[in-house]
Amino acid sequence: MTTEETRSPLDRLLSPRSIAMVGASNSPTRIGGTVFANLLRAFPGEVHPVHPRDEVVQGRTAYRSVADLPEAVDMAVIAVPAPAVVDVVAACAARGVGGATVITSGFAEAGPEGRALQDRLTAVARETGIRVIGPNCIGYMNAHGGVMANFMVTVDEPLPTPGPVALVSQSGGFGSYITNKAVLAGLRLGWFVSTGNESDVNVANVLRHLVERPEVGVLLSFAETLRNPEVFVETARRAAELDKPLVLLKAGRSEEAARAAMSHTASIVGSARVLDAVCQQYGVFVASTMEELLDLGTIFQDGRRARGDRVVVMTSSGGAGVLLADEAGLAGLSVPVLPEEEQRSLAEKMPVPFYGSTVNPVDTTAQTTAMPEAYRKVLFSVAGSPSADMVAAVTWARPGPANDAIVEMYGGTDKPVAILSTAWSEQFQEAGVPTYTDPRRAMVALAALVRQSRRGPLPETGFVPDAGRIGRVRALLAGAGTETTLLESTGKRILAEYGVPVTPEEQVTSVEAAIEAAERIGGAVALKVMSYQLPHKSDAGAIRLGLRGADAVRAGYLEMLDEVAAREPDARVEGVLVQRMVPARMELTCGVNRDPVFGPMVALGLGGVLVEVLSEAVLLRPPFDAETARAALRDLLGGRLVTGRRGLSDAEQDAIAQVMTGLGDLALELPEVAEVDVNPLRVADDAVYAADALIVVGHG
């Protein structure tokens, strides 16, 4: 047992060398019978049943209790009634068991009593160090270790063909469902883990564990909630370093669900969108449908990488070829015209007379159905073309020489291949040929592969808080007393500490001081009343724009204070902000919100009236570097913000990136700041200025 001592409890739980099952049954229709039978199917080590009465369970000597077990097994499967579970897990911990897989239902999902039971279970795990999967789960499969600790299949159903794909699912039923589908779709699952109620081990923990395992090459996951974002992000970072694709299918994305999770002010930040943004930032693929999760698994499972984004399409149906080319374009892949020399060489292999195309898509036409050797030669030429980073081919699911040629071609190249077929084909699945039943699905998968092939490790983002700055800003915050919404003038001083360019401005308390300030500032100025009671300045008449010269400033100042006094007699005026009018070719908005799951997120979107009309924004989770911010900016609005004729210049993009990283630093250094809203951020002439700022502080 000495080597066991050096293994972590989670490792013992998921890769056990010895197993016990409490609640093992002789009755094959009971879950306890199904799971035990599955455990016996492929496990090379000992499986000890624990049973209160039976001497033998399914041919194995049973033990009366956990304490009676002949060894401190690595893992115990538990399928006893809910009220007994906590004591059994505690007994396992006392016996030296590494981890428990709790199948039993009737915990948090069943109401307050179950919730209390589950809390006790969590406590036992925390106190003793035993790791717990479940409760209310379907168990797990580690096909490489021969562990079928689950009832996802019955004992008369075949085991999946093991391979490099790991699927981690919170939902057991769905996991079983999708595993079933995965087998039908030719996906080679080496691991399936359902985490159920996640009393201890959650989806992120399992992914974090599996990403390090050498036999795992692809990580697929399905989750309704992400309980451990830090571990999830760390897993994404490791997945990037190890070049293992990580794909997430998230439930609860519909507008109703997103609306519930939205933070209170920002209409541009919703939880599903935050998750998408986080995945984008850390290189995690988001599957938008169940089939896409499997489709990406299928393209990734052979471990191939693409040298570029050029796909050559081979078809005997012109229409299907056009659809594939269509979807390649929509997915961001290129469908290059083949060089003339290659086209000539292809033409020589084609039937005569030839009415197809050698351009790309290479269309052999239906003529080649009767000429399998021509089809084969053209297919091999296409696969060998220096212009092809990837190969896509169209075929029927019915066996024949064309499909034989495809299998042979796939085995003879290291380029990624995607086949469009009328249906799944056993021949392709046995050979591991990635097969798709729709042109879009094929090209979405190849595009993901290109993205994976191009990425490297994530950028380092070491962040060191600046204690001096924190001190200065906290002094400013103290000035607001118990107010939660800061004055614009205070907000601007805080922004300036974080390198955000703000409009040149001075706060004054007399008309004469305003005139002097306006002279110092120069050009046209705006006047704004600073009052904690007037957060919406324009509604209260507390703003004047475009004043030029002493007379205009004087008149505007007096008129404005009169109007405010008349409309909001109870508002206490702290001063008047004299502010330079800065030009704007474009108005943006930039802010910080705190997501309940992922914490602070920096958002950037279009400003002005459009912030309400257009909800598109880029979101980044700090810390991030300026290059990440610029890359995100390039993604906004399909890139048109950057490439448009009057789009953002290089200098403007740099300035915006600086604003974003500054707000990110602010969010990390000042957890008491609940929300920052810079709107508008005025952009013109290679510069940006925060022309207004709203900062909300949470007290307590």
Place this chain on the structure above:
Amino acid sequence: MTTEETRSPLDRLLSPRSIAMVGASNSPTRIGGTVFANLLRAFPGEVHPVHPRDEVVQGRTAYRSVADLPEAVDMAVIAVPAPAVVDVVAACAARGVGGATVITSGFAEAGPEGRALQDRLTAVARETGIRVIGPNCIGYMNAHGGVMANFMVTVDEPLPTPGPVALVSQSGGFGSYITNKAVLAGLRLGWFVSTGNESDVNVANVLRHLVERPEVGVLLSFAETLRNPEVFVETARRAAELDKPLVLLKAGRSEEAARAAMSHTASIVGSARVLDAVCQQYGVFVASTMEELLDLGTIFQDGRRARGDRVVVMTSSGGAGVLLADEAGLAGLSVPVLPEEEQRSLAEKMPVPFYGSTVNPVDTTAQTTAMPEAYRKVLFSVAGSPSADMVAAVTWARPGPANDAIVEMYGGTDKPVAILSTAWSEQFQEAGVPTYTDPRRAMVALAALVRQSRRGPLPETGFVPDAGRIGRVRALLAGAGTETTLLESTGKRILAEYGVPVTPEEQVTSVEAAIEAAERIGGAVALKVMSYQLPHKSDAGAIRLGLRGADAVRAGYLEMLDEVAAREPDARVEGVLVQRMVPARMELTCGVNRDPVFGPMVALGLGGVLVEVLSEAVLLRPPFDAETARAALRDLLGGRLVTGRRGLSDAEQDAIAQVMTGLGDLALELPEVAEVDVNPLRVADDAVYAADALIVVGHG
């Protein structure tokens, strides 16, 4: 033969009562052998082979030539070498044949010589009245009439189960491919027509014919080009009147594919966005993928309609239920919470203890796997619920009592049903139960069904040109001589004729006249130099904004003309436009462009700098009524333009709709106007004004 005389040639071609085949072969591996064998499979009437030498072809007496045929058959299939085709078709016409299906390749797709052959074929059809399908097509199937005039299957493959679905495809290979997939997916095809090179009959013609046929309930089509937009629109109108869904899958939507399609069929590919807009306007469903085309066919083939948009989801896997609810929300369906009474009644049928949900999704949990009777009762209650307009249920593809219950439930309700299954199931296909392998696909299909259930006939859009107005506007156009881009002032006068509110303005030629005009107009004004040489006024300094009072107008006028004289000495100034500055809470752009396929299209989108950043716009094909324009406006930017806090008021929406219908009338009355661009259309205070206008006229 007398009744035949009253039938149209197209009807005789597609629903023949007698058939001949020229090029029929005794060799089963030749296309002429395959097609003839297929013709003999199910056709109840005579099929006469024409063969130059053989006395008998596949057991039928052969004739030496078309002229020798014993009767004027309704339809002839032609599979002779390309150079012989035209003469054969001409001989058919002379013999009184109604139509020809030309399988032969080697026409327009094969280069200039083939193009010339095809033109001769078209000429024969036009001159004699014989209708021609193809050439370069795979033929067609009319399963109701027993006509298998194609080689989409070989004679040893089973025929599809006939049903109400018609598929019309330009591409023969793709049509065969998708027909094969359709059969696997349980779609009941009654018709499949491939139109190939469309020398005479095109996709729109066939759809127009089939929409009237009583046995056709659903029309699916795949096209790379739409050659006959008027017939397509007329078909859409009839489909709406007859409540028959029409679904289009269009290839050539990306640049890559457009290139491939060009090389494939040498055809003009219109703008994908225009096609989407036209389909939206006329109620045609656009399938975004091949599988979606089949998915919509599957939901529509049983002819059921939904009374509302409420779907109740039944699942034994919580995760799958959440995904279905998610996708329902994303597709615009509602997933109502079931009334408490119904929930109590459902709970009584559930296993005890019960850890699932009765809310909706109704989650029976895996417990019911062992309790088929409970599953069945709950399923029937869900289907019978007054809260359910539609039912969605999750199941495994493996046979068992759950799937038996689903089949029984489907047969016992008239509500639309969509089943999420791990794979296609023979049992469901035989029973006609609509089955989907992905939650999104199921909900996209149900959402389409709701849209179809809610629609009525398309609005009447009788358009009568106004001769007086046309005369007045042509006089204005004449004033521009040979210039192609009109002066803003002329453009505004033309817009005003079509009810578009334009900024109050006067054109002057002296500074004193400008001052007087500014006084009459009132408030702040803009000055703009009118010159055919200065279409981009701001680049040339030919514009001054916000001038108030005589001094400012005088100074601005003189300064502006000096600047223009210095910067553009060759520009001839026609006058200066004095224009009221109108307020804008929002700037839009509205215009007319002419699509090569669909003709004039009226566009409305965001204006100002954003017209370049955001390409989203609504497009409408005139004529259309104001209500259609308002509905389109409500669709723009996901509805946020209308619902946002500072969005468009009712009066503003009406005013914009009036601008759009006005521009539509303009486009119809004045074919010589190539382009209209109103940017910005300024919106504020319940009114809109065209603040600038660019009209381009095509001469010749």
